[in-house]
Structure formats: C-alpha cells, structure tokens
Amino acid sequence: MTRVDEIGIGGxxxxxxxxxxxxxxxxxxxxxxxxxLPGMLHMEVLRSPVAHARIKSIDTSAAWAIPGVRLVLTGEMAAQRNLAWMPTLSYDTQAVLATDKVRFQGQEVACVVADDPYTAKDGCEAIVVEYEQLPAIVNPTQALAPDAPLIRDDKEGQTDNVCYRWEVGDKAGTDRAFARADKVTRLKLHYPRSHPSPIECCGSIANYDPATGKLTVYMTSQAPHIIRAAVALVAELPEHLIRIVSPDIGGGFGNKVPVYPGYVCSILCSILLGKPVKWTEDKSGNLISTGFARDMYFDGELALREDGRILALRFHADTDQGAFFSDAQPSKFKIGLVHSAFACYDIPVGHITARGAYTNKAPGGVAYRCSFRVTEAMFFQERIIAAAAADLGMDPAEFRRVNLVRDDQFPYRTPFGFLTDSGQYRRCLDLGLDAIGYEDFLKDKEEARLRGRRLGIGISTMTEPLGAGNSREYDILGIKMFDSAELRVHPTGKAILRTGAKSQGQGHETTWAQIVSHELGIPAADVVVEEGDTDTAPFGMGTYASRSTPVAGAAVSMVSRKIRAKARKLAAHLLEVSEEDVEWELGRFFVRSAPNRGVTIQECAMAAYGNMPDGLEPGLENNAYYDPPNLTWPFACYLVIVEVDPETGVWDVLRVVAVDDCGVRINPMIVEGQITGGLTEAYAMSNMQFMTFDAEGNCVGSNYLDYLLPTAWETPGFELHEVVTPCPHHPIGAKGVGECAAVGGPAAFVNAVLDALSDTGVRNIDMPLLPDRVWEAITTGRDVSGAPPVKT
Amino acid sequence: MFKRQVTITVNGEARAVELEPRVLLAHLLREGLGLTGTHIGCDTTSCGACTVLVDGSAVKSCTMLAVQADGHEVRTVEGLTRASELHPVQEGFQEEHGLQCGFCTPGMMMSALALLERNPEPTEEEVRWALSGNLCRCTGYQNIVKAVLWAAAKLRPAGTGGVR
Amino acid sequence: MYPARFRYEAPRSLDEALALLAEHGDEAKVLAGGQSLIPMVKLRFASPELLVDINNVPGLGYHREAASGVLEIGALCRHVDLEFSDVLGDLRPTMAAAAPLIADPIVRNRGTLVGSLCHADPQGDWASVMLALDGEVVAVSAAGRRVIPVTEFVTGPFQNALRPGELAVEARVPVPRGVPLGRYLKLERRVGDFATVGVAVAVETSDGTVTRAGIALTGVGANNIKAVDAERVLVGSTLDRATIAESARLAAEAAKPRTDHRGSEAYKRHVVRTFVERALHPRPAVAA
Structure with missing residues (x-):
C-alpha cells in the first residue's frame, strides 16, 4: 500500500x-x-497645501468649465448627502472632504471627475481655495500645552487636544517593587512617524448601477468585509447590495486596512453620476494622507536587582494621532496591544499609562507590519533592556538569559494579563549567539577598537501577540475578530477554497491549499483559492496584524476537518463497514481490520455526488468560522553587527542573523521570504525611513526623494535560522510570521550602533540613525532626539 | 489640435496611436495599449515599477513621453514570454521566490533582463547594483538577487555551468 | 503624475532645433534626457508652453577626446555612456568616480551630463565635477556660438547663463597636464538619494608637486561651490598632511550649508572637511 507523501503533494x-x-x-x-470598466470616468483629489487653516471659500467654476470635466465635488455637496464626515474604525469621525477647516497637509478638499485622469487633474488645478492659516501643531508636547489651539473644534465637548487616555497594570504594586530596586534604568525615546508605503498606492473603482441599486467597488483593501460593513453604515446603503472586491494588491503592510476619503468620494461620485468612477491615488497623496504608523514617545523605567533580575516595569507613552483618531485596531484597546511589551521576560509586575494627542498631521495609526502598536512596544522593550544591561555592567545576552521566561513556565501569565503559551526562548537566543559567533566577536570588537574602528553588536529578543483575536476581547466596531473558510470539494476530488482573509503578497493561494492538502491528502495543485470578493467569500476580518495563518489558516484546517468527517461517512458506506471501523491516513480511509481495503478522498468526493448513503445530504462542502482561543506567540532573536565610521557617522551592516520560532512552518520558502522582507523594513526604519514635519506642519517625506526606502544595494544580506515550537492551540501548530522581523528587528540595529558607541556615554539616538545624528552623538557624547519639527 | 500620431513597436508589433504629447509612456502602455503589466508606483522617478526597455535599454516609462517613443522599440513584461514559454528571468523569479505582492516584479525583471543582456555573468554585487533603481517593499531583495543569478545560470550556454 | 498641456516639437536637425528656440524664446524648454524635467512637469512644478525634444537631433550623443586632448561631451551623451566609458580611463578619475553615483542605474540610461548642468540643481553632482575640472559649456544659437566656463554657466539655483534661443550642445573638459588624482565622494543614504554632501576633487601633479587643483562641493549651498581657497593652497605643495588639512579646512569654510532633514549645518561642513581629506589622502575607508 503506497502512502500519500505529504511533501510530494505540496502539503x-x-x-x-x-x-x-x-x-x-x-x-x-x-x-x-x-x-x-465600460464608460468609466476618472477622479482626482485636490488636497490641502497647508496643515491647519480655516477654509474661507472654494471656487470651482473654472474647473466646471473645462471640457471633459463631469463633476466637481466639494465638502458642501457631500454634506448634503450626510457624507462630509465619516466614522473611523476607532469610534472617532474623520472628514471626507473638508468643510470647515483643514487639519493636516494633504487633507482632501475637493475632487474632480472627468473623462480621463489628465483632465481631472486639470480640473483640480483650476479650483481656487482661500485659506486662513492657523498655527500648526506637529507633536504631542505642542498639542498638550495649555494654550494650544484646539484642532478638533468640530467635536462637541472637546476642549483640548487629548484624543484618549489609557492605563493598565498594577500601579501600587509597581511602585512598591521600584522602592526596593537596587537600580533603576530609565530611557526616553521617540519611535518616529513612518508610513507603510506599499509600492502600489490606494485606489478604487466604484460602480453604482442605478437600475439595480447595486454598488460594486473594486478597491485596494486588506479587509473587504469590514469595508462592506463600513460602507453600509457610512453611505446608508443596504449591505446586500454592496459588493466589495479586492483584486490583487500591490503590498499592504497595514496601509490598506482603513476606509479613506478617496474611496468614499469615488462611491459618492459614482452614485451621483450613475457611472463607474476610478480613483488612483498618486504617491504623494498616499504618503501624506493615508494611514501613517508609529509616532510614539516613550518614557519608562525598569526596576533591577543587583543579580540582574527585573523586578518591575513602568512606562508612559504619548502618541501623536494626527488630526483624526482612525487607528485600525481592536476597539477596546486605544493603543493597540502596547501592553504586550516585555511579555517574553519574567517580570512580576508593571504599570503602563498612555495618552493620544490630536495634531495637525495625517491620521492613521495603522498596524504597519505589526500587531497593533506592538512594534513600538517591542522596540522600547529591547532598547531599555539593552540600557539596563549596560547600567548593571552585565553582558546583554546574559541579562536576557536571566530574565527570559523559561520553557517550564508556560503557560505564562504576563503582568498585563496576556497568556503566552509556548516557546524555547533561551534556545533561540543561544542558537543566534552561536550562529553569529558572539564570544569571538566580542574579542574582535576590542581589537578593532584599539585600531580606531568602531564595531558593535545588537541583540533583540521578543515575543509578540499575533492573530487577533478571541471574541471575548477583540472586535472592531462591534464585529468580533474571527475569520472564516469555505471549502467545496468537487466530484472528481478537486476543490475550491475561499477565506475571509486577503493576501497582499503573503501567498495565500499557495499556502491555504497546502493546509487543505495536509488535512485531506488532496494535492495542493488540485485546490484553487479565492479571496477578496464579498459576494463569494465568507465573512472575515481580513489580513493584517499577522492574523491570516493564526485565524483564517486555522479556519482552513477546521473546514477541511469538517469535510473529512463527512467523507468518513461516505467511506464507511463505500467500504460497507461502520464508521467506527474506518481509519484515516493522509488521503485515504481504510478498514481498521483490513488496511488494504480502502478508499481515497477522491473516491469519497465522487460518492458525495453519486453514491451517498440513505439519509446523508449530497455534496461535499462546508464552512468554518474560527474564533481563536488565544493569541499566538512567536518568538524571535535578531542579532546585528555594524561598523560605525566615527568621522561621518555612517554605519554599515556587516552581519544580520535571525532566529525565528513561528511554530510549524506551512511553506518554509514563503516563511523565509516574509522574514527577509521584515528584516529589510527593520533595517530601513533604523537607518533612513521616516516621515517628519517642519514647524508649519509641512510633511517632509511626501515623496520617494525624501521618504527613503532602501534599494538592493544598501540592503544587507540575512542569515536565517529556525526553532519550531508548535502552537498548542492552533490546529496545525502555526503561529504566524509576517511581522516578527519588522517588529523585533529595528532594536537589533539600533542596539548595535549604540554598542559601537558604548564608550561615549550615549544612551539613545532616535531612529532613524542618520549619519548626522550618529556623528552628533559621538562628538557631543549626548543623546540625540528626533522629535519634530525638523529645523529648516 | 493637441493630438499627434505616433507609431511605436511594442513587443515586436507596430502600434499606431494618436495621443496628446503630455501623455507619459507608462500611461500609453497601460491605458492606450492595455498592457497593464507595467505598473506605476511613484511620481518622482524613484521606484522603477514602470521600467521597460526602449531600444534595449531600461527606462522608467513614467519619465518618458509617449511621443518620444515614436519610431522606437519598446519591450514590456508582456513581451518576455515567447510562444507561451517563460523567459529564464521569469522562471528565476518563481523558482527563487523573488516576488511577493508582484507589483515591483515586472520592472524588476526588465531591469534584470537589461543587465543580463549586457553582462551575462554578473556577480551578486553587480546584480544588486543593477537593480538599485527598482524598489521592492516585500522581499528584502535577497531572493530577487538569487532569481537573477538563477536566470543568468540558465541563460549560459550548455556546458558553461548549469543552474547552481 | 499628469502633466499640464504643452506643445511638443522634435526637430530632426540642429538648425531646426535652433530655429524653434529662436522663434519661441522663453516659452520653449529643451528636453534632452528628461530625467529632471519630466518629473517636474509631471508634478506640475514646471509648465512649459513648448517642449523642444532634441533626442532626434543627430550627432549629439558623443563623448570623445579631441585631438587637443580636450574631452568633449555631446548634449545627448547619457550618464551611462560615461559610467562604462573607455575614454575617461585613468586620465579623468573624478568623472569616472562620479558617473556611477548619478541618480540610479535606470535614470543614468537616459539622463545627460549637459542636461544636468543646464538644470543647475544645487544638489546635482556633475556641476561640482565640472567646476573642479574647470569645464566649459558650448552654447549655440541661430546667432552663433560661445563657450561659457562652468563657473559662469550656473548662475543660481535652477538657473543657467543660456540666453533665449541658445542650446547647450556640448560640455568640455580641459586636458590634464600632469598626473591626475581625482575622486568624487558623495554621502547619500541610498542609491538615488540627493547628496547630503558631495565633494569633487581633481588634482594634477608633476614630480609629486601639485600643478593644478580643483575642489568643488555639492549640496552645501544655493549652488555647487568651487572652493577656490582650498584649491589654491594645494598648488605647489606635495600633498603633505598639513596642506591637505588646511585645504580641507578652507573647503569646509567655503561651504554654506543649511540645516535640514539630511543633516545639520555643522555636520555638513564637517563632512566636507572629512571628504576633502579622504579624497586627497586616500586610505582604506573605515566603514566600507
């Protein structure tokens, strides 16, 4: 009897x-x-050139006069449809088209629909807007100053620029622990504003059919079902007459989760004109108006015992939220899962306070390759861990080894209530140290220092919560964060699988089929995967926060198991034995007492349509909605070696070693691709990629000449290693991997540069570690802050 | 009054079109000729997603007017496949997982093709240098470099070294 | 991303091009490589009435050493031609060093040196190289031809000395008389970035003594800066450590940088100094 070879069938x-x-x-x-689409028109958006201003007048007459212009839409017109404002995913409101004020540079003011995009752009240029400029606020310190101008004067009862306050943990217990500490390490830093910046910008084609009342929207969305619900609520359209289609997406990284004014405008224009309207955002529009990420200010402390144990942690985070609070995150958590910080360390008690501030900057706060503010949390964690080791005079690897949660402590409850359930933290660390030749490097570094060369090594270890999340705690606008899969097996044993997730490059069409293959023994090549069309896909919350494999992937397993359960009945019927006498091996049922007597899954499929037992429904299809029992907790250890040129502050990466434990790997090739991609983001963030603002609120970084992304030339090579600790509660033991390197990586780079500067007394340089910042730190021996405004 | 007649050979086929001089080559390819494999990713001639070959040389098609291509030969990603057979560059990208979202891929492959036509045996460093006008946000480039080296090996005449 | 309307002419001869420029004067803008002009037109930072595309004018793609030894670079010579040139060789090390650092490889396939000089972007690299080498620009018009030293050609940020009706057809670099030593050092954060600081150094020596020195700076002023004092101290010296240090100090003094997101004023000055020292006294780079 030949068995089905799982690898051979792409399992x-x-x-x-x-x-x-x-x-x-x-x-x-x-x-x-x-x-x-036939008869399609093109829409272009007119944006505010200034960060904060009252709109005195908008004159659209010249735009209307241009041949080929079909519609000029202003906020006033949108207001007539009750669409000048829209709700955000964080229970705030956001202007679709400005009516009263503009609140950030790049805010949508009007749009023009024309026969072609060139004419639409001509139309935008012809609109005359008169602004009365107001002082701009570009960081939380300015925003929270007592005399700060009120940004959100549209909100009833809003008297200051505080967006929210949030607190978690045990303050009294933490204070007590700090009181008995041998040493306290304090660190302040800014995680700069960034933008996910997929190469493809946002866009939509809205097609409202006046005859049927059906609205179809093709759009760049990572979460089409959320969009459908949001459109139903915002545009007050019946949900069954809305179809959202996410076709191929040219990268998302969290940028394509929120609802943007451009989408809403294209829908409104299509309804007004009764024709398909396409909106394709340009790069500067994408960079200055759509979901930013990070922009958090940390100030925190660790209470330390002489022997290296961490007794307690506390920190405060101020977040620059921009003009509207439109973070796409679980609604209950105003600052995402920032309280997952330090989850990999055994720290008994902690306390976190957080505050969000409105500023005259673009809204967003998206989970940029990150599980909701986790990137910021882990960065602060690994930076203060490095600082604490230095304060104690302890080797940073040893300091981590002392404090990491031990394998025998799982399941481990963190002071903020998370339950980490599995891992081999020390093993990952040791593997990484070994791979990079840690001990030898320390010697090389000392020798190099004698010859005037500055080498440094940085370590970052972290676990992060993925796969939001269980319905007890996680919802967006009241919709629980489950996900779904629907599997139809055809008579010949081929199948179609649909899920509520939406790939943007993660390779779902490949890996979902592998899960089906693993569960049913159907060759992966026989399974086609479809996502992104709300008319056909089951309801799901979409792909972000590394939730695809932990949630939708689990649903794929579960639906396959439902299919297997039905196939077992069919097998028993075909084999003429009772169901209890049927055994399963990959791809085949057999009679327990006579293993040679068996039927394949394909034979069962045929029987489902042609030879089912009495009383059994025909067909072989099902769906599964998966409500994860817990988050998944992958672990990673990243090590980076750099050399700093002390004369210019330029630093080069000499080696990067990554050890990832993301649980069971479905497709190792794809997993490794996710890790090298994430490491590149980490390198970029630490080295060059940031978005800042001048004192007037002008965005510095509104195009790829100023917002720098690394090319193949600068990007270092990566050495990858793995440890596999299966997730105990995920059906196939997977934990998710898309974001770990981007989350944990930046601190490794920064720690490496600061290690190279360890004799200077410098404790922090804010990212990105631009050559001038590094040089300034070396020459002054002082920390370098990167908080805006930049001087110009 | 604004339109003009041009003839451009695109992937070996002469295409006569009437267009305004202000139309960018990238827009002509995508909108006018329906060749949407050439993507547009930025406004500042930075990302290289729109890279095509004009008379054999890699050009950012967002930074050339379509009228300028009058009388010239343009090759786009759609022209890589011959008689439904993949070009080794295409195969290399699939074999080495040189793409994720696929948006930068056509431009990246056209740059790779231009490199291999000039330098059939590039080193890793030369590949990285040649691709440094193309941005990718997904892969971290490591597999793209492998993909190009894979293609170089495949394109080498038999007997001078196989695929890795 | 969508340019405003303009008229477009693509003359097939130099005479035809000059006639168009004579006729349209200020309204006309010359399109050569287009790697700066088209982005500006796309973003509607520039809206010329007429584009005169010279790409179909024959005989402008050359770069060659004339019988006199002068290097002549035609208006349609692309950066890539210089990057892979056999002509620059060991005689023009500053140019050979700069060519691969212009923009990115794809832009280099179309952009031109002469166009870059005309564009006069203070962050452009070629203007510094040409200042260091005492280069010239040949301008022709229906009225005749004149040769303009690069020191006089760039008149301000994005401004050049061309008169209405004139076309820059060639850049020229004088023949080196001694043993050339030259480098172009550029601090950029990634390929395609504008220079935070760029330093072009072109020195000629005879029996170990400097006979001619050129130093020019990118990105540290309203225009590329020729650091004449820094040049002067080198001439007659043997490139000893003290003279190099003095030259570097003078170059840093000549820089007029502004603080921006690429770096502080003090930092940029410091990098000018460091780069001049490194260029004149090459040693193994500390960090690759």
Missing part, C-alpha cells in the same frame, strides 16, 4: 512554488488600477 512543510506567481511574472496580475 505541510513543502516549499511549494507559488501559484500566484504564474500571473505576476507574466505581467498578468489584476491590480485595482488595471481594471477598466
């Missing part, structure tokens, strides 16, 4: 080549901007 653990590549490498992808 779990196979580095199967990607199915989706077939179209992408031929230039046959189907991105939103590639779609052309």
């Amino acid at each position: 779990l653990g196979a580095s199967r080549r990607r199915v989706e590549d077939a179209r992408f490498i031929r230039g046959c992808g189907n991105y939103t901007d590639d779609i052309k």
